[in-house]
Amino acid sequence: MAKTEIVVVGAGYSGIAATKMLSKKLKKNSDIHITLIDRHSYQTMMTELHEVAGGRVEPEAIQYDLQRLFCKRKNVSIVTDSVVNVDKENKVVKTEQGTYSFDYLVLAMGGEPNDFGTPGVKEHGFTLWSMDDAIKIREHIEKTVTLAAMEPDAEKRKAMLNFVVCGSGFTGIEMVGELIDWKAIIAKKNKLDPSEINLMVVEAAPTILNMLDRNDAGKAEKYLNKKGVKILKDTPIVEVADDHIVLKSGETIPTHTLIWTAGVKANSDAEEFEMESARAARLVANEFMQAKGYEDKGIYVIGDLVYFEEKENMPTPQIVQAAEQTGHCAAKNILAEINGTEKEAYKGKYDGFMVSIGSKYAVACVFDKIHMSGFFAMLMKHIINLRYFFDIRSGYYMFQYIMHEFFRIGDQRNVMRGHTSRNSNVLWSVPLRVFYGSVWLVESMKKIVGNGKVLQPGTWFGEGSWFTDNVVFPFPWLQQAADATSGASEAAEATTAASGAADAAAGAVADPTFGLSYAYGEEPMTVFKSMPKWFSSLMEFIMPNQDVALFMQKFMTIVEVLIALAIIAGLFTWLANAATIVLVVMFCLSGMFYWVNIWFLFVAFALMNGSGRAFGLDKWVIPWIQKTAGKWWYGDVKSRYGESA
Known part of the structure; x- marks a missing residue:
């Protein structure tokens, strides 16, 4: 008898959530197999991309290898490949390297930046939606500041040291927060006065951080002002050039760095699937996360890719909580189909929102009633991140997160203000x-x-x-x-x-x-x-x-x-x-x-x-144990997974 095949496309928050649940619930059923396809061999912790872009941590701190996440899941195969199309009638996923038949398909390809057709964004702006984006921003800022330090022309030097973030959502504010922390460090490295580096947030709406309670958003804005960040509200950007931006008012702002975080739309690869879409090109689904028009084909849509209105004109938010919950909803309904039980409609439950502004300050509202800011809000963010590793059952990456965020980090850029992270000579x-x-x-x-x-x-x-x-x-x-x-x-x-x-x-x-x-x-x-x-x-x-x-x-x-x-x-x-x-x-x-x-x-x-x-056996024994035990537990970690790798 042929196995029932479940294919999950995308290893973001929603794809991982769905795959983990399906794998756990079906571990005793040897007749069902799950294939997880992603263009990368790792999951990226998208909510922490700003830490890489802002020079706080190295890329590996927020990359979680899929083999390490699913090493003990015998019913899951990992494939590193890019999906190019879905044959919905014949139920086949087509990738660059092969094809995969499915009985159930979960599309979890996520989103990508939405530039709303603004001229020059693609050519001259920087987006923050992938590891490549984060590394590109980091390298550009380092190079630009180094060149500015040697630039004799005062006007050009000023433009080079103007850093503009477009968009005041979570991503934009967290990005400018990292620049606040990084400013003095990178200035010192290049023998500059930190006051020469100017930070700016440009927002088309009349308010910032619109997902937050207004009082919490006010605290964030006050902190940004205190740190010297200029905030322009109700000010759309209409054009981006290589050395300036143009505002709707006609004013130009000289800058060589425009980081665009103004919106999100569905992954453009999904356009090839020819499925019904709605606002921001998101694929429409019903309350069970089934793709509209293909309910009988076993196709589900989750995460940032899905458009399901929880209330009239209010689709599921493109946040981590919604991504995981839509993933769980789809997984439960696939299990219901397999077991012949009743499906469960999606009911979003969002326990609050928080935004970090640099490594030491945050504002948060948890459980819709507990408001906090500063140290305790930042600590709460770390606790919630650690909870994520518990949810996906990854003690390895929970430990790595603690080490990267509290002990191995440099320049005092953590919530403990560096007290826990000074590296000393154990000699x-x-x-x-x-x-x-x-x-x-x-x-x-x-x-x-x-x-x-x-x-x-x-x-x-x-x-x-x-x-x-x-x-x-x-x-x-x-x-x-x-x-x-x-x-x-x-x-x-x-x-x-x-x-x-x-x-x-x-x-x-x-x-x-x-x-x-x-x-x-x-x-x-x-x-x-x-x-x-x-x-x-x-x-x-x-x-x-x-x-x-x-x-x-x-x-x-x-x-x-x-x-x-x-x-x-x-x-x-x-x-x-x-x-x-x-x-x-x-x-x-x-x-x-x-x-x-x-x-x-x-x-x-x-x-x-x-x-x-130092002068002890741990110098050799511990690395040997880590290498040997890691290989035994996780197998061989590779840059590509799957038969075609």
Whole structure:
């Protein structure tokens, strides 16, 4: 029996959402296969293109390889190719390299910039809708500023240093926000005064950020004004030349850089499909995301490509939330067709909007009622981006996002204002690493040697060692059991009484004294005098009797030795030091750790900075594990996928 073939065209937000859902729901059905076709071998995080264009991150920070996203989905094949047409009657997708028959087709080709026929935009303007666009803008700005720094003609120099963004939607404002951050950096690099670089937003409408609440938009506008961005509202651009733009009023603005973000339309490749279209060339679909006129052909349209009016004259917005939700809607209805169940109409639910203005400031409205700006709004944007990786089940790219946005970024361009991203030489932590590991080794060896002699292994494991049959943990239920077994409780009480009497007479025992370093003659104070009740209950569950306790004290000693050796050798130093933190916390809660040794915690945190990469085994071991494990888990990552690659 022939397999049921589902073809998804486009690996943007909507295409990935649809493919992920279909793959998950159909993983137990070996008779159904999914083919995902895209002209690139990766997904681009479109909402972060401005970060590449503005020089904040490198392109790989927002490129997510499709093999890594679908490596464990055995029912999904990835093809790197461009679709040229769809034979709707014979149900065949035609690409530049081949053909793919389908039972169900999902068109998720996205959109592209809409210049509304403005003369000169294609020839002289820059758009921001692809990775190529972002890289082109970045390279152009770097080159233009470098040339301007050497330009002797004052008027030409001024034109070169005028950067104009057309459009005040999310893309335009986020783009100018990156330029705000980048201005001082690129000026310093080229020995310019930052005030020579001028930023401008030109908007045809009378207001900016029209997707936002007016109060939130006002905060954004106030911030832009504060940063010296000139905003021209109700000012359409009617022509773009190589060294100036012309406004509807007839005024010309000299500039060598016009970034056009004024509108979006459907991907022009879809024009070849000869399907019914509406405003901005978007393909019309019904409430189930089925292409109008081809409901019986199993053709669905989603994302920026689809035109479905949620309300009269109000089509689904071309935003990420709508893209994912239309993708899920189409996937659910394909599943309904396969399973013979009722289809589900699209109901958009948009939980809010947010826009970042550079790396440190944002305005947001979440859940339609919580308004925020500044640090917390920017943090919320990162949280929502991280949520996306959770939704597509990609821990790898979630980790990469955190590293790129918080730790590897330069020039203080993150929400923490660079405090988390300074790259330091871990060489200087090597002596501390070796010392700290040695401290753990000495302390753990004392538990092995006991009252024996270090250089005579035959004397180890005897009296005073943790490897005897005496429980060393000072937990009441274990000590009571030991007393009952040995019949030594009376002797212990007599000894305690005698000791107490002697101390009272001689005043020989000092009260424990708080201190973070040992002072001669003082009795150090434990972090906890006695265990908290919750921890006591936990320990009693873990070590309910002496037999378990004896095993645990031997096991913990061996673990401490291994941790100590790992730290000294610089092997798995992050994990080893994280383990020491856990051990110290446990010792503290057990009433077995002194304040004077609390520095153990802070040294462990300091050594989690990759200290094993300098004169340590991590320099070779970690890259080898990453390479080997990556190949085992993800397979071979390629620039092109599919049989024709």
